[in-house]
Amino acid sequence: MSTRAERRDTTEAAILTVARRLLAEGGLEALTVRGVARELSVAPSGLYRYVRSRQELVGLLISHAYADLADEVEAAHDDVAPEDLRGRWRAFAYALRAWMLAHPHDWMLIQGIPIPGYQAPADPAVLPTMRLHLLLIRLGADAEAAGVCPHVSASGSAPAIPGLPSLLALSGLQISEQTALAGMAGWHLLGGVLYSEVFQLAGNELTDHDRYYDAMVAASERLIFGDAPDD
Amino acid sequence: MSTRAERRDTTEAAILTVARRLLAEGGLEALTVRGVARELSVAPSGLYRYVRSRQELVGLLISHAYADLADEVEAAHDDVAPEDLRGRWRAFAYALRAWMLAHPHDWMLIQGIPIPGYQAPADPAVLPTMRLHLLLIRLGADAEAAGVCPHVSASGSAPAIPGLPSLLALSGLQISEQTALAGMAGWHLLGGVLYSEVFQLAGNELTDHDRYYDAMVAASERLIFGDAPDD
């Protein structure tokens, strides 16, 4: 209402915007307090009215990126008809890559860089970190309901996926461990492909990354849903 | 022969050793010229008799890491009887992880961090970067010879794996693109798992990573070699 509060909100937003741009342009190391101040034509010390430390600034961007990624992937996934299980998986896979290509440095921030000292926010409501996992659980539960039973199983007695029980509790759904393992395998396959793409491990030659990804998505689909697609 | 040359060699080696230790202990950012000098009880400027720049020092460690990884993985792979295709794949998979766990920062250096300005050495002989790819091609060729034909195929006409032709030329072997894609899918699956393990994306809870990896290796094996193992 008051001018003061309004102005505070707008400069808060401006700081975030500039910070995201610096991150997008120069990666994490370009995201500095002084850099943001410079871009905003403001004394560096001034930013400390809005942000306790550089660490906190980075933390804000991490949360932001998580939420943004989850938003886009969920939207793409939810656009597909619920019965089309393979389509939902594909939508998931392609939305992941699209977001990564659009925000490579944010992707690295979330997935690639162990931030020393970054602590994920506490557990209120649905942690943005877990939204994608929850989405996969939904998909897995639906697949089981439809009779699709991917048979990735572990050798021993209780391999236990990290955090699976708490995720199941959060989602209120139930899936077998075999399903969960299959989902994780597919997820890791995609993750591996995307990693090698962001980090340009593939070599300089500009080959057709799109087609390559198609093949990898197909592989992950086969891994999860079995051999014969219905086309 | 002469004392001078000997001493040069030993301090060269000492520099590399210390550099590797710094990297192992504190990651890339801890690997500094001054840090190495400090550890060696030597003036920082002295190091410039041995190394042109920090960049070059990092480059040395990258080459070293590539070679070391390839050595270990090749050794593990070659220990398995050639007919045991699945066993060779498993040996590959487990050697990868073992090396990563033993040298996490080296792993990140190779796989995880886009080094600004690092240029891989030119093409003399077998690039260490490609030794693992060549190993996979060997395995793929043997699998084809044994009649194993994993059916990951691309949708379009020519998806073209990055650099595959030149790798085939280097190896003197031939494998179909389907086989190559299957191999890459398996490789990416493992890569994704290992990434999430090094970067501790899995959450803090100390679950059984070994068992989890077992399941993922099994999934990759199924992806490549098909459904029914012979046990």
Place this chain on the structure above:
DNA sequence: TGTACATCAGTGAACGCGCGTTCACTGATGTAC
């Protein structure tokens, strides 16, 4: 074998850099009477 010169490993001081963060301050925006 002994002397004169060249090589070169290592020194130590200095350069300039950008960083995160603190601190006392100014001046405008808000609030209470």
Place this chain on the structure above:
DNA sequence: TGTACATCAGTGAACGCGCGTTCACTGATGTAC
């Protein structure tokens, strides 16, 4: 409505830090005659 005080956004100078790298130097190790 007008005055007295509190709040607080933003300033600018300064701190200490560690870094990569240069440069003129010393003194020991090697080499040629």
